[in-house]
Amino acid sequence: MLKVLKSGFFVTIQDLGRFGYRDIGVPISGAMDVLSVKKANLLLENDPNAAAMEITMTGPTLQFDEPTYICLSGAHISATLNNQPIENYHVVKVDKGDILSYGRLDDGFRGYLAIKGGFQTDVVLGSRSQFVPVTKKKRLKDGDEVKYGKMLSYSPIISEVKIEEHFHKNYLEVYKGPEFSILSDAQLTEIFTKTFTVSKENNRMAYQLSETIAGHSHSMLTSGTLPGTVQFTPAGKLIVLMKDGQTTGGYPRVLQLSEDSICTLAQKKSGDKLTFKLV
Amino acid sequence: MKSYPITIKPFGERAVLIEWPNKVEESILADILDFMDAFKQRKIQGWEMSVAYNSLTMVYNEDHLDFEEVKKLILDCYAEQVSPAIKRKRHLWTIPVCYDLEFGIDIEEVSKTLGLSIEELIHQHTSHQYVVYGIGFLPGFMYLGGLPTSLEIPRRAEPRLAVAKGSVGLAAKQTGIYPQDSPGGWNIIGNCPVTLFDPNAKEPCFVKVGDKIQFEKISKAEYELHKIEGEVGIYKPEKVALDA
Numbered sequence: 450m451l452k453v454l455k456s457g458f459f460v461t462i463q464d465l466g467r468f469g470y471r472d473i474g475v476p477i478s479g480a481m482d483v484l485s486v487k488k489a490n491l492l493l494e495n496d497p498n499a500a501a502m503e504i505t506m507t508g509p510t511l512q513f514d515e516p517t518y519i520c521l522s523g524a525h526i527s528a529t530l531n532n533q534p535i536e537n538y539h540v541v542k543v544d545k546g547d548i549l550s551y552g553r554l555d556d557g558f559r560g561y562l563a564i565k566g567g568f569q570t571d572v573v574l575g576s577r578s579q580f581v582p583v584t585k586k587k588r589l590k591d592g593d594e595v596k597y598g599k600m601l602s603y604s605p606i607i608s609e610v611k612i613e614e615h616f617h618k619n620y621l622e623v624y625k626g627p628e629f630s631i632l633s634d635a636q637l638t639e640i641f642t643k644t645f646t647v648s649k650e651n652n653r654m655a656y657q658l659s660e661t662i663a664g665h666s667h668s669m670l671t672s673g674t675l676p677g678t679v680q681f682t683p684a685g686k687l688i689v690l691m692k693d694g695q696t697t698g699g700y701p702r703v704l705q706l707s708e709d710s711i712c713t714l715a716q717k718k719s720g721d722k723l724t725f726k727l728v
Numbered sequence: 729m730k731s732y733p734i735t736i737k738p739f740g741e742r743a744v745l746i747e748w749p750n751k752v753e754e755s756i757l758a759d760i761l762d763f764m765d766a767f768k769q770r771k772i773q774g775w776e777m778s779v780a781y782n783s784l785t786m787v788y789n790e791d792h793l794d795f796e797e798v799k800k801l802i803l804d805c806y807a808e809q810v811s812p813a814i815k816r817k818r819h820l821w822t823i824p825v826c827y828d829l830e831f832g833i834d835i836e837e838v839s840k841t842l843g844l845s846i847e848e849l850i851h852q853h854t855s856h857q858y859v860v861y862g863i864g865f866l867p868g869f870m871y872l873g874g875l876p877t878s879l880e881i882p883r884r885a886e887p888r889l890a891v892a893k894g895s896v897g898l899a900a901k902q903t904g905i906y907p908q909d910s911p912g913g914w915n916i917i918g919n920c921p922v923t924l925f926d927p928n929a930k931e932p933c934f935v936k937v938g939d940k941i942q943f944e945k946i947s948k949a950e951y952e953l954h955k956i957e958g959e960v961g962i963y964k965p966e967k968v969a970l971d972a
Contacts, residue, residue: 468789472778473925473933474867573927582867582908583927627737627745670750671862671871673778673785675743697780697864697871705740 450514450594451568457509457551460589461653462568464500467576467583471696477676478578481653481692481715482559483708484615485523489563492520492540492607499567500577502595504560506718508551509589511562513543515599518565524557524716539609557616557716565603569596580693616716620726621706626679628701631667639663640703640725645687647714647721653693656714658723661685667701674698677706689714732759734806736799739785741792746802748782752873754859760784761938765814766805779937780862780871818970820857820940823905823920825896826951831919834884838898838915841881850945852876853917857940858903868907868925868933872941875903887913894919896943921946921954922965940970 453460463486466479480486480503490499502509508526521528521537528535528551535541543549549562570577573584581587589595632640639662650657664685673696674680680688680700689706690698691714704725706714717723732748739745746763748756760779767777767786774790788798827835827850839846858872865871875898883899888911891897895906897914906912907924920943925933935941946954957963 469776470867470932471776471785471787472863472937474864474869475932574932582925624738624740627739627747670752670781670783671864672747672780672783673739673743673745673864675740675785675787677740695865696778697862702739708741 450596451564452512452514453509453589453591453593453595454512454548455510456589456591456593457504458507459505460509461503461579461587462500462570462589462595463503463578464567464576465498466692467574467578467580470574471673474696475574475583476580476654476693476696478576478580478583478653478693480561480578482523482561482616482712484712485559485716486561486563488538488612489520489522489561490567492538492605492610493518493563493565494606495563495565495567499563500570501564502562502568502589504551504562506554506558508560510548510550513547513549514545515597516542516544517597517600518542518603518605519549520563522561522563524560525555526560527552527555528560536609538612540605540607556614558718559715564597565600566598569598614716615709616713618713619722620724621710621714622728623679623704623706623710623725624728626702626705627672628667628669628681629703631665631701632681632703633663636663636665640687641727642724644722644724647717647719647723649719651717651719653691655691655694656689656717658687658689662687665701669699669701671697671699672702674702675705677708677711678702679704679706691715732756736802738795742789743785743787744793744795744798744802746784746786750782752781752861756782757859757861757938761816762810763806765810765816766808767802769808769810769814770805778862778864780864781873816936816938818936818938818940819967820942820970821935822944822966823922823941824946824950824954824965825854825918825920825943826946826948827918828948828951830948831892831895831951832917834915835917838881838917842878844878849879849917852879853898853903854943854945857942860935860937860939860941862937863933863935866907866910866925867927868935870904870924870935870941872903873901875901879903881915883913884915887911891916892919894921896920919951921951921958922963923958934964
């Protein structure tokens with residue numbers, strides 16, 4: 450078991466997501482920054498879908514009760530193992546009683562803790578990703594214990610790599626969304642020349658952008674939405690749906706983020722600046 | 729012969745959106761469901777499909793997709809006749825609702841605004857069959873069509889931060905049930921004791937798109953009974969097969 454001594458701001462268990470239930474309104478969920486979690490699982494030679502801990506903004510304090518191997522990726526949150534700093538993309542051996550803790554957020558917004566074999570929490574509707582009401586709990590709390598398999602010794606093929614983080618871009622690559630054509634020339638100019646700021650309303654469901662563009666009065670029937678769908682409200686607000694986002698919506702879907710850009714956005718926090726770039 | 733012009737649009741790297749004419753009609757929904765049956769018949773792994781009114785979102789989980797290739801596949805399937813044997817079965821569900829003031833927290837206000845007595849309002853709400861045009865927004869939330877115009881009422885000016893699970897609401901041309909506690913701006917007229925989304929059930933959501941719903945007025949005592957029966961797993965709402 451991995452004991453959560455202190456839970457941090459928002460820590461959840463995530464794998465690649467829950468597929469096959471969008472027809473009954475269940476969002477995909479899964480790691481917000483799939484690229485980061487995949488890299489850590491790759492170094493641990495895990496299944497790409499192995500469940501990892503997604504750590505938002507501030508980190509937890511965790512204690513291991515069995516030896517195993519871990520690998521960190523994503524945001525840099527000054528992680529230490531028994532007070533010794535550890536870096537992203539290093540396979541690190543941990544022993545019984547070891548304490549992993551986090552400090553200042555230096556880079557990005559969501560860090561990942563991957564573990565050899567993945568966390569063994571319950572699978573509900575094909576996934577371990579935490580999302581209420583599919584899973585009972587929304588996030589990890591103080592005192593929770595998370596199951597993992599013991600691993601006494603293992604020699605990784607590659608034990609560390611230097612990686613230039615993929616999320617330093619300050620632009621999002623987008624495709625035209627289903628209602629792209631409702632944008633006027635003036636709105637198009639605004640959307641592709643303005644710099645947008647991530648607002649305080651940002652979470653696993655959606656990221657709202659602070660700046661608005663000229664609004665619209667286009668009304669449409671509710672239709673499907675995806676992670677990365679950019680909704681355009683009548684008042685001119687842009688809302689980017691993320692991994693826990695609703696499966697249907699009634700606002701025009703003017704843009705659609707590339708999957709890599711969803712990972713970029715997942716590492717942005719309130720106040721960060723972005724532009725849109727059509728691919 | 730298919731009678732609808734359909735539009736197929738790319739939707740990001742792994743999805744396409746198919747749109748039927750921009751109308752809420754049972755015949756359009758039936759055509760979408762036929763197309764889905766024809767597509768499923770091909771047993772191509774990795775696709776997820778979700779319907780909402782006049783559109784179908786198709787997501788391919790395996791890989792990025794080649795739009796032109798997928799478009800051709802969709803048009804081929806759309807041209808195909810669906811044999812009755814593989815057509816999905818549709819049902820009419822009787823869904824119990826307790827309209828007591830304790831649950832129907834807005835029912836008095838709604839009755840005043842609509843100029844209907846509470847009794848008449850309940851009568852109208854329970855005497856129509858509503859078509860399930862989609863499931864989305866929240867797990868197990870049904871988009872129902874067919875509300876009589878006499879029950880159309882605007883959304884509340886200020887949405888509530890918390891609407892109780894099971895709440896039955898009215899908003900514009902829609903009526904629906906909140907499957908979980910959720911923020912919401914609908915006018916609440918009652919509560920339904922049936923769990924509409926249960927992730928641990930064999931079928932997490934027993935209602936399917938294309939089914940119909942009819943509400944049935946129940947007393948507080950019946951409500952409590954159904955609630956307990958539901959918790960121990962011995963209560964299921966009544967259904968009858970609809971012959972398409």
